[in-house]
Amino acid sequence: MKLLLPVLLVVLSINLFSQSPEKFWVKSEQLRAERLLKNENVNYPGDSQYDVTYYKLDLNISHTTQTIAGSVIVNAKADALNVSSIYLDLVNQLIVDSVLCNGNTAAFTRTTNKINITLDSTYNPGQSFSIQVFYHGTPPSSGFGSFSFGTRGGGAPSIYTLSEPYGSRDWWPCKDTPADKADSADIWYTVTNPIKAISNGILEEVVDNGNNTSTYKWKVRYPIAQYLISLAATDFVEYINYYIYSPSDSMPVTHYIYPETFNTNLKNLLDKTPQMIEVFKQNFGEYPFINEKYGHAQFGWGGGMEHQTCSSMGAFGEGINSHELAHQWYGDAITCKDWHNIWLNEGFATYAEGVWIEATQGKAAYDNYIANEMSYAKNASGSVWVQDISSVNSIFNYARSYAKGAVILHMLRGIVGDSTFYDILRTYTYHPTVSYGVAVTEDFQAVAESVSGIDLDYFFQQWIYGENYPRYNVNWSKTQLNDSLWNLRLNISQLTNTNPLFFTMPVQIKVTRVGFADTLITVFNEQQNQEFNIPIRGQINSMAFDPNNYILKNLNVTVDVGDKIGSPNQFVLEQNYPNPFNPTTKIRYTIPDVGSELAQTVLKVYDILGNEVATLVNEYREAGSYEIDFDASALTSGVYFYKLTNGNFSEVKKMILMR
Structure with a gap:
């Protein structure tokens, strides 16, 4: 799901895996066990006595009365010994008329948002049974709008669902947890003409009932989580293009758009969807629901929701479109x-x-883009592993679950390299322990370690279960050892954090040399204060810490001039990077060793009218090279100027904030 910011089939090749599935499973289970020993068990809201295998929704939906009525079939297998009763999740506002078990009337009672059902027999693991619930009523709307009756475009009726995370129970009886996916589903909606009822999977039939209503029969052949079953209904315009995935095969990409919204600009944007699928295929593996469809259905919520095979869209743009599409791999x-x-x-x-x-x-x-997400990620509070899942806002906190989660993948890419990183993602997509199933962090960690051959426990423990990010103070100097060899002394210290105390990370160091090509060195920083002495062939000119910005961090760099060769001898104010930027950029400057008393260093930012908008530095600083991160999240797009003053020195440069 994409939250709009306020400022803001499978052919499995065995050579995808460097370990067997059995070894992978053992590794994954070991990691999970370690989490349980820390008393951080999963809050599991569904009935654990059974495993859902199939859902069938058959609902009559009336916009006029704002009610639903019909039945839901739940096929399941016992997942425990001596199962004689179960419960389904359904809010109390909906009235249960009757319940059948294997076609026979079953006794039931209601407790808070549950239907407690007495089965017709006692079941043991693997034994199957079928429940059918007949019910009716006006569904409530919780979370992001779990079930909504609305209007659009001159009063035309609009009906839609968005069940993530806990809204499925608001409109249909189910096992309301993502941990238990049904193997398949049938979804039948009866609506008043000319409303079209759009859902997941393949539209097998539209039945004209002869009473100004039609029944839309959708079939889902892939496993599906309860919160991904959806409805979007209004008098849509239907527009289709195709994703061609082989010389002789294609998949429909079907868009259901409000008539007043569909225009040439939107059509041109929607036409990019097959290209997006192709890009993600190259990086993640083939589109996972290739035998059904992909598409969009416009709805009344302000963001987007990745309903399986048909994302519900309250807005359109390359960012939100690519986000919801990517969820088909990761989320669906x-x-x-x-x-x-x-x-x-x-x-x-x-x-x-x-x-x-x-x-x-x-x-x-x-x-x-990554620099932008890093600026949001720095506002994350608590661990990426969401501690309070009773709060919808906590689950979908942008800084933590979205931005920092994305930055963690960027950092993993920096550690293992581009090729291995995408091998990890493709292996994760296809791995039989998670493919078309469910996963926790330890499952992804096990894949990453298997493919890369690197122990990444330190990485996932600190970035997923820890908090904050490293704040580095880096001091370096260069010393000539002989005619051709120089020594780079590098001291890395971190401000004390809470959990972890400090961050362990491999760090790239870029060294520029006189008369030689630049060289990239990686050091493994595993101490809060750690010094490295690195011999470098050729005269060292400069050093850049994490030059590719692979680490979420704050950074302060100084050069220890002392009596070292190559002390800075002039003021330098460098051009900010990146430029244009959105919304963060780096400003580097050098203060020379002038052999006199220190002067106050001031670095300020001004708008195009000369108004001061930020003070980045205002203190006495020793000779050395410095780097400052400037976050312009609170500013509007435009031209800005930054000015460095130190004693008699003053220099101004221009930068562009482009949102």
Whole structure:
């Protein structure tokens, strides 16, 4: 699901895996067990005594009376010994008329938002039974609008659902947890003409009932989580293009759009969808619901929701379109097992926006996108593993679940390299332990370690279960050892954090040399204060810490001049990078060793009218090179100036904030 910011089939090849599925499963279970030992068990809201295998919704929906009526069939298998009763989740506002078990009348009682059902026999693991619930009423609307009756475009009726995270029970009886996906589903909606009722999977039939109503019969052949079953209904315009996935095969990409919204500009944007699928296919693997469809159905909520095979869209744009499409891989085909691990849905889809940007606009645009997400991620409170899943706002906190989740994937890419990173994603997509199923962080970690051959426990423990981000103070110097060899002394210290105390990370160091090509070195920073001495062939000119911005961080860099060769001998105010930027950029400057008393250093930002908008530095600083992160989130697009003063020195440069 994409929240709009306020400012803002499968052919499995065995060579995808460097470990067997059995070894992978053992590793994944070991990691899960370690979490349980820390008393951080999953809040599991559904009845654990049975496993859902099939849903059938057969509902008559009246916009005039704002009611629904019909039945839901739940086929299931016992998942425990001696199961004689179960419960389904359904809000008390909906009235249950009767319940059948295997076609026979079953006794039931109602408790808070539950139907407690007495089965016709006692069932043991693997034994099947079928429940059918007949019910009616006016569904409430919770969360982001679980079931909504509305109007649009001159009063035309509009009906839609958005059940994530806890809204399915608001309109149909189910096992309301993402941990238990049905193997398949039938979804039948009867609506008044000319309303079209759009849902998941394939539209097998539209039945004209002869009474000014039609029944739309949708069939889902892939596993599906309860919150992804959807309805979007109004008098849509239908527009179709195709994703061609082989020389002889294609899949329909079907868009259901409000008549007053459909125009040439929107059509041109929707026409990019097959290209988006192709880009994600290259990076994530084939579109996971290739035998059904993909598409969009416009609805009345202000964001987007990744309903399986048909995303519901309250807005359109390359960012939100690519986000909801990416969820088909990560969120729909692989679903977070619980809302604690929502980053496996939202962090992945947010990162995929950057994948699309990089494929179509280039690496510089991707870098700018990541810098933007990093600025949001720095506002994250608490761990990425959501501690309070009773709060919808906590689950879908943008800074934590979306931005920081995406940045974590960017950092993993920096550690393992581009090729291995996308091997990890494709392996995760197809791995039999999670494909078309559910996952927790430890499942993804096990894949990442298996493919990369690297122990990444330190990485996931601190970034998923820890809080905040590193704040580095870096001091470096260069010393000539002989005619051709120099020493780079690098001291990395971190301000004390809470959990973890400090961050362990491999760090790239870029060294520029006189008469030689630049060299990239990686050091493994595993201490709060750690010094490295690195021999470098050729005279060292400069050093850049994490030059590719692979680490979410704050950074302060100084040069230890002392009596070292190559002390800075002049003031330098560098051009900010990136430029244009949105909304963060870096400003670097150098203060020379002038052998006199220190002068106050002031670095300020002004708008085009000369009004001061930010003070970045205002203190006495020793000679050295410095780097400052400037966050312009509170500013509007436009031209700005930054001015450095130190004693008699003063220099001004221009930068552009482009949103």
